[in-house]
Amino acid sequence: MSDVKMNIAVAQSGGPTCAINASLAGVYKCAVDSGKFNKIYGALNGITGVMECRYVDLSDSIKNDDDLELLIHTPSTALGSCRYKLPDAHENRSDYEKIIESFRKFNIGMFFYIGGNDSMDTVMKLSHYFTEHNIDIKVIGIPKTIDNDLCGTDHSPGFGSAAKYVLSTIQEIVRDSRVYGVDSVTVIEVMGRHAGWLTASSCCLRANGESAPHLIYLPEGRFSREKFIEDVKKVRKEHKAVIVAVSEGVCTDDGNFAAEAYQSGKLDAFGHKYLSGIGKYLENLVSEVFKCKVRSIELNVMQRCSAHLASATDLEESEKIGAAAVDAAISGKTGCVMTYVRESNEPYTISIGSEDASSAANHEKHFPKEWLNSDENDILPEAIEYFLPLIQGEVHTKMKNGMPVHFAIK
Amino acid sequence: MSDVKMNIAVAQSGGPTCAINASLAGVYKCAVDSGKFNKIYGALNGITGVMECRYVDLSDSIKNDDDLELLIHTPSTALGSCRYKLPDAHENRSDYEKIIESFRKFNIGMFFYIGGNDSMDTVMKLSHYFTEHNIDIKVIGIPKTIDNDLCGTDHSPGFGSAAKYVLSTIQEIVRDSRVYGVDSVTVIEVMGRHAGWLTASSCCLRANGESAPHLIYLPEGRFSREKFIEDVKKVRKEHKAVIVAVSEGVCTDDGNFAAEAYQSGKLDAFGHKYLSGIGKYLENLVSEVFKCKVRSIELNVMQRCSAHLASATDLEESEKIGAAAVDAAISGKTGCVMTYVRESNEPYTISIGSEDASSAANHEKHFPKEWLNSDENDILPEAIEYFLPLIQGEVHTKMKNGMPVHFAIK
Numbered sequence: 001m002s003d004v005k006m007n008i009a010v011a012q013s014g015g016p017t018c019a020i021n022a023s024l025a026g027v028y029k030c031a032v033d034s035g036k037f038n039k040i041y042g043a044l045n046g047i048t049g050v051m052e053c054r055y056v057d058l059s060d061s062i063k064n065d066d067d068l069e070l071l072i073h074t075p076s077t078a079l080g081s082c083r084y085k086l087p088d089a090h091e092n093r094s095d096y097e098k099i100i101e102s103f104r105k106f107n108i109g110m111f112f113y114i115g116g117n118d119s120m121d122t123v124m125k126l127s128h129y130f131t132e133h134n135i136d137i138k139v140i141g142i143p144k145t146i147d148n149d150l151c152g153t154d155h156s157p158g159f160g161s162a163a164k165y166v167l168s169t170i171q172e173i174v175r176d177s178r179v180y181g182v183d184s185v186t187v188i189e190v191m192g193r194h195a196g197w198l199t200a201s202s203c204c205l206r207a208n209g210e211s212a213p214h215l216i217y218l219p220e221g222r223f224s225r226e227k228f229i230e231d232v233k234k235v236r237k238e239h240k241a242v243i244v245a246v247s248e249g250v251c252t253d254d255g256n257f258a259a260e261a262y263q264s265g266k267l268d269a270f271g272h273k274y275l276s277g278i279g280k281y282l283e284n285l286v287s288e289v290f291k292c293k294v295r296s297i298e299l300n301v302m303q304r305c306s307a308h309l310a311s312a313t314d315l316e317e318s319e320k321i322g323a324a325a326v327d328a329a330i331s332g333k334t335g336c337v338m339t340y341v342r343e344s345n346e347p348y349t350i351s352i353g354s355e356d357a358s359s360a361a362n363h364e365k366h367f368p369k370e371w372l373n374s375d376e377n378d379i380l381p382e383a384i385e386y387f388l389p390l391i392q393g394e395v396h397t398k399m400k401n402g403m404p405v406h407f408a409i410k
Numbered sequence: 411m412s413d414v415k416m417n418i419a420v421a422q423s424g425g426p427t428c429a430i431n432a433s434l435a436g437v438y439k440c441a442v443d444s445g446k447f448n449k450i451y452g453a454l455n456g457i458t459g460v461m462e463c464r465y466v467d468l469s470d471s472i473k474n475d476d477d478l479e480l481l482i483h484t485p486s487t488a489l490g491s492c493r494y495k496l497p498d499a500h501e502n503r504s505d506y507e508k509i510i511e512s513f514r515k516f517n518i519g520m521f522f523y524i525g526g527n528d529s530m531d532t533v534m535k536l537s538h539y540f541t542e543h544n545i546d547i548k549v550i551g552i553p554k555t556i557d558n559d560l561c562g563t564d565h566s567p568g569f570g571s572a573a574k575y576v577l578s579t580i581q582e583i584v585r586d587s588r589v590y591g592v593d594s595v596t597v598i599e600v601m602g603r604h605a606g607w608l609t610a611s612s613c614c615l616r617a618n619g620e621s622a623p624h625l626i627y628l629p630e631g632r633f634s635r636e637k638f639i640e641d642v643k644k645v646r647k648e649h650k651a652v653i654v655a656v657s658e659g660v661c662t663d664d665g666n667f668a669a670e671a672y673q674s675g676k677l678d679a680f681g682h683k684y685l686s687g688i689g690k691y692l693e694n695l696v697s698e699v700f701k702c703k704v705r706s707i708e709l710n711v712m713q714r715c716s717a718h719l720a721s722a723t724d725l726e727e728s729e730k731i732g733a734a735a736v737d738a739a740i741s742g743k744t745g746c747v748m749t750y751v752r753e754s755n756e757p758y759t760i761s762i763g764s765e766d767a768s769s770a771a772n773h774e775k776h777f778p779k780e781w782l783n784s785d786e787n788d789i790l791p792e793a794i795e796y797f798l799p800l801i802q803g804e805v806h807t808k809m810k811n812g813m814p815v816h817f818a819i820k
Contacts, residue, residue: 076585175486402801
């Protein structure tokens with residue numbers, strides 16, 4: 001072994017969350033504390049930054065514990081992100097060669113990739129390629145997604161904070177919806193293309209005695225225009241101010257997105273349909289059918305960037321899983337994604353494990369059918385026990401002039 | 411004077427804010443502390459509750475300081491609200507007779523009405539009627555509106571909290587908008603039909619060195635489709651991730667709402683055009699013209715009900731102005747609306763005064779043209795000095811199971 005310590009690199013990919021920077025902080029702190037590395041690089045804009053050798057020395061931006069604290073509480077991706085999928089190595093090796101060249105040039109022996117299932121595909125492909133070609137660069141995936149749809153882990157870093165935002169905001173919207181003595185329907189559109197975890201988490205309000213949301217629709221449940229109208233008709237008999245929580249990706253029986261007619265048909269970089277509109281669609285439907293006061297609310301990007309409402313549990317765990325990734329690489333692991341293993345609910349304890357990255361790559365973990373009621377318009381109490389520990393604890397955002405302050409790469 | 415102490419009543423009206431319950435708490439506490447009254451009634455759903463004798467004894471719900479604290483930090487209107495405008499007394503006296511009967515039945519000698527400019531119309535009409543008919547019931551208005559468009563007061567209770575939400579949220583959205591290395595435009599739609607104060611407040615981010623929002627459009631400024639396209643073209647040369655803040659009520663040169671074509675033409679109970687859609691309208695426009703990544707975000711009711719992000723200054727002042735209303739009535743005043751008078755900016759100090767309710771009723775205070783830049787697409791630094799004191803201080807929301815807990819009338 002040479003006397004020169006190796007460098008390591010970390011990058012972030014996919015959609016932002018409130019906890020992805022906590023994982024970055026975990027990687028950084030654990031790597032520094034280990035004393036085993038020379039430089040800790042951040043690659044800008046994910047794997048594309050690696051290919052283009054766009055690295056920053058993180059010690060230039062993280063100079064002390066205050067900087068680290070600020071990073072932990074900063075939403076979105078401090079290093080930027082990308083939506084780039086590596087081609088199959090057997091079809092096109094050029095990306096792989098660029099990555100190897102970049103890592104060699106910067107003496108990088110470990111690469112940590114914080115991202116969702118598309119990013120775990122990168123971890124899997126890269127590590128396979130390195131192993132096949134006898135290149136000793138460790139590649140470890142650190143999960144993150146507000147969708148909570150990653151396989152192999154009990155839950156995903158970033159999810160608890162998004163759920164806490166959704167729950168707190170719906171509770172406040174409930175107050176707002178009840179001011180006038182008139183019948184009303186409020187439709188709240190929550191992110192989730194194929195997995196309804198985030199929308200489903202809204203059921204936790206019942207742990208505080210709140211009846212709302214009165215209807216909850218997930219992509220995993222049956223949905224049709226007619227069923228929705230019947231459901232609302234029923235709920236309106238019991239509640240003056242009806243609250244509906246609906247996943248953006250709710251589908252009709254034929255497998256099409258329910259709000260398709262309202263959509264532009266644009267595709268994102270991964271070929272996913274760009275969704276918006278189920279809320280507006282249902283708002284118009286209610287207005288037409290029931291002629292009552294109706295409003296739709298899209299929680300939009302706030303559900304993934306409202307760091308001031310982050311779950312303290314989520315941030316702590318996200319930092320830990322980042323640190324655990326460094327430990328795993330040091331112990332010789334590669335090609336794996338770090339996971340949470342729930343040990344018990346009362347008291348809530350988790351341990352951190354790892355799975356082969358292929359278990360997370362390109363798969364989606366759906367909300368379990370057995371936690372849906374038989375009408376598939378509500379969530380069963382069993383799910384509350386799963387969700388509740390993930391949203392515990394409040395954070396204190398650093399404020400300046402009455403507004404939040406965030407970390408920035410120098 | 412009879413030995414039986416009189417009762418008093420308080421009610422809330424118009425759109426909810428995060429601070430309207432703090433004013434209710436101020437009325438309640440000051441009235442209790444004065445020792446001058448027997449019962450302190452809350453009338454449910456504003457003046458309609460008065461007419462229908464729907465009163466609650468507030469001491470049943472506010473039993474201790476903890477209850478009072480919870481009330482202060484609960485968004486929306488604890489007593490419910492209404493959108494009801496009294497007819498002119500000369501045309502139709504029946505509402506007035508109902509109100510007098512109700513007040514007499516419950517021995518109510520003072521009535522405090524927390525609301526916006528439509529509610530101050532009620533204060534004005536009622537007090538005139540009582541004076542004309544020699545009825546000794548005091549009527550005092552307590553202002554509230556997130557729009558900040560009430561005349562006669564430096565600023566309105568509820569506005570500072572809404573501004574703090576808008577600012578904090580835009581700061582977080584800025585983080586979210588910068589993750590991908592691609593050119594993008596984010597359009598943030600802020601409430602404000604005719605007054606752009608809330609949208610304008612977004613300029614305060616510059617006090618923290620933030621360049622966003624890069625374009626700010628108010629109903630008070632000139633706007634056209636062509637001008638908007640030119641503005642965006644210019645800003646895109648300097649900023650990859652362009653942030654636009656726009657009031658829902660932005661109008662084109664012909665005086666029509668800019669997004670009219672997108673709207674349903676529905677009217678609310680006051681005959682106001684129901685607005686939604688300027689954000690979506692501009693999103694589609696940008697997408698068409700610039701073919702770049704674009705997203706619109708409607709801050710929706712969250713800007714008026716996100717109590718967890720309330721301004722501590724706003725809540726303190728709102729409680730004080732409620733208390734001052736009671737003092738004013740005790741000192742014999744009637745037919746007035748309480749006001750904030752700004753004494754100085756550094757240190758920021760206000761006093762509480764009062765104006766004749768007619769000064770606030772039915773009028774709208776517009777954002778001053780002299781604080782708009784010459785292109786009318788941005789706010790001048792002078793405005794920051796006005797806004798900044800109003801958003802200072804953070805609150806601590808009571809949480810249970812990781813979610814906010816609110817006050818409810820028993």
